[in-house]
Amino acid sequence: xxxxxxxxxxxxxxxxxxxxxxxxxxxxxxxxxxxxxxxxxxxxxxxxxxxxxxxxxxxxxxxxxxxxxxxxxxxxxxxxxxxxxxxxxxxxxxxxxxxxxxxxxxxxxxxxxxxxxxxxxxxxxxxxxxxxxxxxxxxxxxxxxxxxxxxxxxxxxxxxxxxxxxxxxxxxxxxxxxxxxxxxxxxxxxxxxxxxxxxxxxxxxxxxxxxxxxxxxxxxxxxxxxxxxxxxxxxxxxxxxxxxxxxxxxxxxxxxxxxxxxxxxxxxxxxxxxxxxxxxxxxxxxxxxxxxxxxxxxxxxxxxxxxxxxxxxxxxxxxxxxxxxxxxxxxxxxxxxxxxxxxxxxxxxxxxxxxxxxxxxxxxxxxxxxx
Amino acid sequence: xxxxxxxxxxxxxxxxxxxxxxxxxxxxxxxxxxxxxxxxxxxxxxxxxxxxxxxxxxxxxxxxxxxxxxxxxxxxxxxxxxxxxxxxxxxxxxxxxxxxxxxxxxxxxxxxxxxxxxxxxxxxxx
Numbered sequence: 001x002x003x004x005x006x007x008x009x010x011x012x013x014x015x016x017x018x019x020x021x022x023x024x025x026x027x028x029x030x031x032x033x034x035x036x037x038x039x040x041x042x043x044x045x046x047x048x049x050x051x052x053x054x055x056x057x058x059x060x061x062x063x064x065x066x067x068x069x070x071x072x073x074x075x076x077x078x079x080x081x082x083x084x085x086x087x088x089x090x091x092x093x094x095x096x097x098x099x100x101x102x103x104x105x106x107x108x109x110x111x112x113x114x115x116x117x118x119x120x121x122x123x124x125x126x127x128x129x130x131x132x133x134x135x136x137x138x139x140x141x142x143x144x145x146x147x148x149x150x151x152x153x154x155x156x157x158x159x160x161x162x163x164x165x166x167x168x169x170x171x172x173x174x175x176x177x178x179x180x181x182x183x184x185x186x187x188x189x190x191x192x193x194x195x196x197x198x199x200x201x202x203x204x205x206x207x208x209x210x211x212x213x214x215x216x217x218x219x220x221x222x223x224x225x226x227x228x229x230x231x232x233x234x235x236x237x238x239x240x241x242x243x244x245x246x247x248x249x250x251x252x253x254x255x256x257x258x259x260x261x262x263x264x265x266x267x268x269x270x271x272x273x274x275x276x277x278x279x280x281x282x283x284x285x286x287x288x289x290x291x292x293x294x295x296x297x298x299x300x301x302x303x304x305x306x307x308x309x310x311x312x313x314x315x316x317x318x319x320x321x322x323x324x325x326x327x328x329x330x331x332x333x334x335x336x337x338x339x340x341x342x343x344x345x346x347x348x349x350x351x352x353x354x355x356x357x358x359x360x361x362x363x364x365x366x367x368x369x370x371x
Numbered sequence: 372x373x374x375x376x377x378x379x380x381x382x383x384x385x386x387x388x389x390x391x392x393x394x395x396x397x398x399x400x401x402x403x404x405x406x407x408x409x410x411x412x413x414x415x416x417x418x419x420x421x422x423x424x425x426x427x428x429x430x431x432x433x434x435x436x437x438x439x440x441x442x443x444x445x446x447x448x449x450x451x452x453x454x455x456x457x458x459x460x461x462x463x464x465x466x467x468x469x470x471x472x473x474x475x476x477x478x479x480x481x482x483x484x485x486x487x488x489x490x491x492x493x494x495x496x497x
Contacts, residue, residue, distance in 0.1 A: 030435070031408065037434050038409035229408075229435045296456070298412055298432040320411035320434050327412075349430075349437075 007054035008146050008207040016225050023228055024119035026055040031227040041230040041322040044193055045366040047222025048152035050214055051231055053192075053199070054207060057121030058145045059114040059128065063137040066110045068268065073131060074104055074114075075253060075273070077266040081106040086173040086190060088261045090253035091116075091124060092272025096279050098247040100124045101258070103190060105175045113175075113186070113201075115147075117243045131271055146207035150214060151197035151234075153367035154221040159198055161217040162210070163187070167198060172369040180210060192231065194238035194365040236317050239290060239330060239360030245301060245316045246288055246330055254280055255332070257288045286313065286332040290360035291344065293327035295353035299346045305331045306345040306352055312337060315346060323363040330360070373401040374492050375467055379443070379485035382494065386467065387443040389482055395444050398470045399431065399462060402495045407433040410462045413455040415440075415472055420448045424481050428472060431462065443485055446476040 004027040013020065017033025029052070031037045043049055061070050071078040074089035081087060085106050091099040100120040105113040116124045121142055129135040150159055156168050165178030167187040175188040178200075186201040202210055215223055232242070239257075241247050247256040254262065254276060264273035293299055299318030304311040318329035329346065337344065342357040378386045384403035388396040404410065415429040422428045422442040429440040450473040455462065461469040476482065486494060 036408045041434075233434060296412055297414070298434075298437065300437065320432070322409070322434060 005055070007052055008204040009052045009054065009211055012208055012211055013052065013225075018225070018227065021228070024055060024117070026118060028052070028055060029225070029227040030229045032225050035224060037227070037229040037233065038322045040224055040226040041233050043222060043224035044152045044195060044226055044230065044234055045323055046153065047224070048150060048154035048158050048197070048218060049193070049224050049226035049230070050211065050218075051149040051151065051226050052147075052207075052211070053149050054146040054204070055118035056147050057116040057118060057124065057140070057142040058201065059116060059121075059125060059138060060141045061112040061114065061138050063110055063134070065134060066112055066137065069132055069134060069137065070104060070112045070114075071266070072133075072268060072270055073128060074102070075262040075270055076104070077263045078104055078106070078112070079267065083108055084175050086175055086188060088258070090247070090258060090262060091127065092253070092270070092276065093249065094272055094275060096252045096272045096275035097249055098243070098251060098253055098256070099127050099249070101241060101243055101247060101253070105186075105188060107175070107186075120243060144203065145201050146204045147199060147201050148207065148211055148214070149191055149193075149197065149199045151191045151193040151195045153195070154218070154223070155195070155197035155367070158214060158218040158221050158223060159187070162213045169370060171371055172196075180206060185210070189369060192240060193234040194240070194361060194363075195234075196367040196369045232317075233319050233322055236319055236328070236330065237321050237323055237361065237363045238365070239362065241288075242317060252276060252279060252284075255284050255286055255288060284335055287335045287338040288316070288330055289333055289338045290358045290362060291315070291329040291331050291346065291355045292358045292362075293329070293346060293353055293355050296327075297348045297351070297353045298327050299329035299348065299353075299355070304347040305333055305355075306347055307337055309345075309352070311347070312344075318346075321362055328362045329355070333357075372405070372492075372495060373467070374488045374495075376488045378467070379482060379487060380491035380494070381441065381443045381485060383441045385441060385443050387482060387485060390473070393479075394449055394473050394475050395446075395482060396470045396473050397443055399440070399466060400491070401466045403438075404463045404466045407431060407436065407438060409434050410459045413459045413462065413471065415451040415455070416448055418448055418451060422446065422448065422474065440471065442474065444474050444476050444481045445478075446474040449473045449475040
């Protein structure tokens with residue numbers, strides 16, 4: 001018996017030739033037969049990709065005081081959000097290190113929708129229950145939602161054919177309700193690819209019809225189902241952190257270079273905020289950098305980073321960028337070796353390959369949200 | 372899945388071709404390239420390197436994974452396909468044309484012991 005969970009789209013993936021793998025306790029497609037990682041990646045940058053991300057966790061915070069409660073628990077300033085707005089956040093331990101990274105959507109004045117990483121859903125929920133002033137107002141609603149991401153230059157054109165509505169044409173970080181055959185979809189202008197597009201939250205029973213209709217309606221728009229393999233290379237080209245790689249229980253959001261989403265001085269502060277201020281004042285022990293390999297080869301997670309032949313850090317994520325067509329990596333290095341242009345090396349299975357610190361995002365996406 | 376009848380095969384999805392002069396040309400199969408996905412880098416041992424059957428002679432890297440290459444036959448690497456340096460993706464498009472190394476063999480017995488096409492077809496079907 002398998003203990004892996006399946007999304008409502010499991011059968012749809014098999015029908016499309018999805019190569020299923022275990023990921024974060026779920027059975028998910030890593031790529032699809034006849035397409036493959038590179039084709040799926042390129043389609044997302046050039047036309048439109050369809051992703052099953054139903055494994056992600058959804059947590060709802062509701063009721064009087066919900067805004068103050070959420071703002072005390074997460075790193076960004078949620079008080080700045082209006083109804084239908086969203087922002088990226090880090091959920092922090094009291095020592096400032098990351099429990100998870102997450103998106104917070106304000107659905108209403110007393111209704112906040114938190115979307116967390118699949119592997120961390122139970123850990124996050126337990127943390128929120130422990131830290132909250134009114135834990136009874138926080139519920140894990142992961143079983144009530146499937147999620148489909150529609151990402152790429154043709155995402156708006158595709159969604160307009162299947163579920164037209166207010167979210168189409170909005171800037172990034174908005175969420176609106178769309179109609180789909182009489183039912184409600186939550187349609188957000190967010191994503192994890194760097195492209196313009198949508199993340200659509202729906203009841204599980206609507207996932208299959210929504211997925212099928214998006215695929216059928218988008219044939220002339222170049223729609224392609226995209227597996228977790230290309231989801232990872234797309235986010236890595238943008239330098240977006242992946243929890244467990246660039247961020248974890250021993251690493252803070254500052255080290256992972258998402259300080260723009262950390263507001264320790266916001267009114268009321270947040271759990272972990274004071275520790276983060278102290279950490280920043282004391283100097284960070286390590287810093288995330290982009291690396292480009294100058295020699296041939298492919299950097300991978302956990303390969304040592306060398307300086308003058310001595311191990312000084314490690315690769316957190318690496319691949320051969322399908323867009324830039326060169327080997328790229330994110331890596332932790334000591335702050336004094338993090339300046340752009342710093343010459344380092346990566347130990348690729350015993351061979352020191354030359355690398356240089358470069359800025360990330362590593363590529364320019366194929367589409368952007370309206371401003 | 373394309374499995375030419377004139378080649379022999381290993382459990383690890385390399386193919387070998389008998390050149391009739393005591394040397395054998397080696398690459399990876401259609402099954403292997405399909406499993407690996409887009410190949411972005413092929414690293415091969417230098418000419419003159421001595422390899423034993425089953426010993427590593429290089430690596431193939433795709434965007435998602437890295438796989439070792441194992442010599443089907445013992446001998447000395449007489450040539451390596453330097454075209455793959457610039458065009459590793461030809462392993463995907465033409466796995467039996469995109470050869471990797473030519474091995475000058477110590478004996479012919481090891482080639483005969485490799486799987487023939489029908490045995491390899493059964494191996495990949497399992």
